Amino acid sequence: MALPAAADSHEDDGWGDEVLYFVIVDRFADGDPDNNQNVDISAKGTFHGGDLIGLRERLDDLADLGVTVLWITPVVKNIPGFVTGAGFPDWGYHGYWADDFYSLDPRFGSEEDLEALVDAAHERGIKVLLDVVYNHVGYDSRYTKDPATRAWIRASCGQDDLTTCVGGLPDLKTELPEVADYLFKAHIGLAERVGLDGFRIDTVKHVDHDFWQEHRRRLNEALGEEFFLLGEVWGGDARNLDPWFATDELDAGFDFGFQGSTLAFLQGRGRPIAFNRYLEKRHEVREGYHLGHYLSTHDVAGALFQLEGDIELFELAALLQLSVSGIPIIFYGEEVGRPGGDWPDNRSDMPWGDLGIKPGAGLPRNEELRSSYQRLIELRRGTPALWRGxxxxxxxxxxxxxxxxxxxxxxxxxxxxxxxxxxxxxxxxxxxxxxxxxxxxxxxxxxxxxxxxxxxxxxxxxxxxxxxxx
Ligand SMILES: [Ca+2]
Ligand SMILES: [Ca+2]
Known part of the structure; x- marks a missing residue:
C-alpha cells in the first residue's frame, strides 16, 4: 500500500521546545470536597479526591516550574464501582474505565470546570492535552449491558493487537462505523467545546490505522491541523512509531526506551557509548514528528524509586531528560522528589508539604530538586541547540x-x-x-x-x- 506523504505543516509545528507535565487528576489537588465519593486517601485503589478545580488552583505552580503543556488523565464518567482483580478494591480514579463517553465524571468535575482549567492554563501560556480512550470501556460498564450498545463490544477477546482485551477490559468494535462515529463525536465534541489543544491517546495499537486516519480527518475538519496527538504505542521508538507518523495519525509518540536506557547508563549497567548510540537513534524520528520521553509514568516504576531514592543520580537523569531531543514529560511530583514505587504506588499523592492541600497535605517536598528542574527547563527552552539541535x-x-x-x-x-x-x-x-x-x-x-x-x-x-x- 502506498502511503501518502506527511503534511507540509508538520515541518515546524512549534512543539519542539515544549516541556510537558503529566497529572493524574485524582491524585493531584482536591479543590472541591463536595464532589468526593468513595474517597479514602489511606487506600491505594480508591479515589483520593483530586479534581479539575484543585488542579486549576495550582496552575501558578506549574507556570512557575516552567512547563508549557499539561496532560491530564481522562475525565469522562467512569464505572461507579470497583474491581478486585488486583487483590484490593480498585476504582476508576485514573479515568481509564469509561462508563459514559458523553459525560464528565462528577468526581473530577463538570465540563465547565474543564473549560475553566483550559482557559486558566492558556492564560499562563500552558497548553492542555486530555487523555482519551477509544479502544475499550470500563469493566462491566453500561455499554456492555445496554441493548443499544451491547453489540459494540467484542463477544470474545482475540489474540491479535486489534481484538485483544487489554487488561481484560471490554474491547470496542472500533471497526464498525457506528462505533467510530459515536466515539469521534464524544471526544472531538468535548475538545471543541472546552478548547483543548490536543489529545493523549491511550492504547493506540489496539485500534486500526483506518480508524486513526478517519480520526485525523474529523479533527482537521472540526479543529484544524494544529490539534496535537500524542499516542501511546506500547514499546514505541523512532522506528516503530513511523507507521503512525507516515500517515499523520499522530504527531508524537512515547519513547519507551528512554527511562531504561538512562537508568542503565547512570547505574553503570551499560557503557556510555551504548547510551550515546541510543540517543543518536532517537534522531531517526520522521521530520516534524516527536518522541515524548519520560523518567516515570503511571504505568512503570518511577526513576527515583528505581534509583533507590538517590537524588544525585536522579538529578542527572533529569538533566539528561532535558538535554536531549524530544518532548520531555515530567510525571507530577517527581520534580519535588515524590518517591513513587511500583504500581500502584507510582500513583501516590502529589506532595504539598505544609501548604495544606489535600490529598497530599504534609507529604515532604524537595524544593532544592524543584529548583534544579526550574533551571533545567529554563536552560532547555533558552538554548535551541538542546531541543532542536x-x-x-x-x-x-x-x-x-x-x-x-x-x-x-x-x-x-x-x-x-x-x-x-x-x-x-x-x-x-x-x-x-x-x-x-x-x-x-x-x-x-x-x-x-x-x-x-x-x-x-x-x-x-x-x-x-x-x-x-x-
Ligand atoms: Ca474533590
Ligand atoms: Ca481493540
Whole structure:
C-alpha cells in the first residue's frame, strides 16, 4: 500500500521546545470536597479526591516550574464501582474505565470546570492535552449491558493487537462505523467545546490505522491541523512509531526506551557509548514528528524509586531528560522528589508539604530538586541547540558520556557531559572550536578557560556540565 506523504505543516509545528507535565487528576489537588465519593486517601485503589478545580488552583505552580503543556488523565464518567482483580478494591480514579463517553465524571468535575482549567492554563501560556480512550470501556460498564450498545463490544477477546482485551477490559468494535462515529463525536465534541489543544491517546495499537486516519480527518475538519496527538504505542521508538507518523495519525509518540536506557547508563549497567548510540537513534524520528520521553509514568516504576531514592543520580537523569531531543514529560511530583514505587504506588499523592492541600497535605517536598528542574527547563527552552539541535557523540570513557548538540540555524554548539562515577573525576578534550576561548558552563554557572590544545575539561564525580562558547 502506498502511503501518502506527511503534511507540509508538520515541518515546524512549534512543539519542539515544549516541556510537558503529566497529572493524574485524582491524585493531584482536591479543590472541591463536595464532589468526593468513595474517597479514602489511606487506600491505594480508591479515589483520593483530586479534581479539575484543585488542579486549576495550582496552575501558578506549574507556570512557575516552567512547563508549557499539561496532560491530564481522562475525565469522562467512569464505572461507579470497583474491581478486585488486583487483590484490593480498585476504582476508576485514573479515568481509564469509561462508563459514559458523553459525560464528565462528577468526581473530577463538570465540563465547565474543564473549560475553566483550559482557559486558566492558556492564560499562563500552558497548553492542555486530555487523555482519551477509544479502544475499550470500563469493566462491566453500561455499554456492555445496554441493548443499544451491547453489540459494540467484542463477544470474545482475540489474540491479535486489534481484538485483544487489554487488561481484560471490554474491547470496542472500533471497526464498525457506528462505533467510530459515536466515539469521534464524544471526544472531538468535548475538545471543541472546552478548547483543548490536543489529545493523549491511550492504547493506540489496539485500534486500526483506518480508524486513526478517519480520526485525523474529523479533527482537521472540526479543529484544524494544529490539534496535537500524542499516542501511546506500547514499546514505541523512532522506528516503530513511523507507521503512525507516515500517515499523520499522530504527531508524537512515547519513547519507551528512554527511562531504561538512562537508568542503565547512570547505574553503570551499560557503557556510555551504548547510551550515546541510543540517543543518536532517537534522531531517526520522521521530520516534524516527536518522541515524548519520560523518567516515570503511571504505568512503570518511577526513576527515583528505581534509583533507590538517590537524588544525585536522579538529578542527572533529569538533566539528561532535558538535554536531549524530544518532548520531555515530567510525571507530577517527581520534580519535588515524590518517591513513587511500583504500581500502584507510582500513583501516590502529589506532595504539598505544609501548604495544606489535600490529598497530599504534609507529604515532604524537595524544593532544592524543584529548583534544579526550574533551571533545567529554563536552560532547555533558552538554548535551541538542546531541543532542536543535531546530536553527535563527543567523548566516552568508562564513566563519562559527552555529546554535542548543534543548532543548525545559529551554529551554536552545546556539549553535555555527564560523569556517573561516584569517585573519579573524568576529563574530556574540548571542542576544537573552543581552543583559546572561554567556555561557559550553563548548568554550574562557571566560566572555563580553554588555554590550548592540551587543555582538558574536568567533570567532577556524579555531576554534569552543559558547555557552550561565551
Ligand atoms: Ca474533590
Ligand atoms: Ca481493540
Amino acid at each position: 543535531t546530536h553527535a557523540g563527543h567523548h566516552f570513557d568508562q564513566d563519562l558520556l559527552s555529546f554535542v548538540r548543534r543548532d543548525e540555524a545559529t551554529g551554536q554548539a552545546v556539549v553535555v557531559a555527564v560523569n556517573r562515577s561516584a569517585e573519579q573525576a573524568a576529563a574530556m578534550p574540548p571542542l576544537e572550536e573552543w581552543l583559546g576561548s572561554e567556555v561557559k558552563d550553563l548548568w554550574n554557572e562557571e566560566t572555563l578557560e580553554i588555554a590550548g590544545a592540551e587543555a582538558t575539561v574536568t567533570v567532577p564525580p556524579r555531576s554534569a556540565r552543559i558547555l557552550t562558547l561565551e
